[in-house]
Amino acid sequence: METDPHFASRRDGDDDVDAADRSRRKRSELSDRLKFLAAMFRSPRRVSSVTPTSRQTAVEMARPIDCRSGLPVLELGPGTGPVTRAILDRGVAPGDLYAIEQSADLCRHLEKAFPGVNVIHGDAFDLDTTLAATGVSLFDCVISGIPLLSFGPERSDALLMSAIGRVPPGRPMVQITYSAKAPLQPSDPRVRMHRSARVVRNLPPASVWLYSRPD
Helix, strand or coil: CCCCHHHHHHHHHHHHHHHHHHHHHHHHHHHHHHHHHHHHHHCHHHCCCCCCCCHHHHHHHHCCCCCCCCCCEEEECCCCCHHHHHHHHCCCCHHHEEEEECCHHHHHHHHHHCCCCEEEECCCCCHHHHHHHHCCCCCCEEEECCCHHHCHHHHHHHHHHHHHCCCCCCCCEEEEECCCCCCCCCCCCCCEEEEEEEECCCCCCEEEEEEECCC
16 A cells, blocks of 8 residues: 655654654753752742642642633742643733742743743732732732742741732632641631642642632
8 A cells, every 4th residue: 555645744744843842842841940950059948849840730730720700810939930831721811920939030031931921020928019019909819839838837827818818708829738738727717728639740749739718
């Protein structure tokens, strides 16, 4: 049986495109990893893992977003942007995403990688100051990659209460942790919490927790 040379050409061309896409993706992942490691060495307390968040974990962190709410999304500690990418893939418009990052180098990387996203160089532990210039006071949800266990219960609780005060009742602050336990026990007993996902294929294995005020 003879092969149509035109079909073979198209197939070979598709293989070349796929190979080129894979090559670009690998280079991008390597670049992200190097930027992530550089940020970790500069500020180890603010980086929760030795590797960026996996794609599967990022998808789980973005899953609680309600794109029908009409509200923007707030991301804390985006790093090199794996969760940022998952948030956009979820259907959030770039202009409806506000990402607060402490590292100036990572801010420049995020601005280049995600045009249109509101990248803010600032401190997530002082949301009043960091968000003041945006004029935005209410978000659909807050998605946090900040390693709360590195900052102690008092500062972490203050961040939690500040974050969930910026979302409607019942909407969550989404928090990643690499601990087997919850990353934080809220000081306010009315705050509800539960683990929404466990990703064992993340390195290290990760859990996604949701915190919210009562409806």
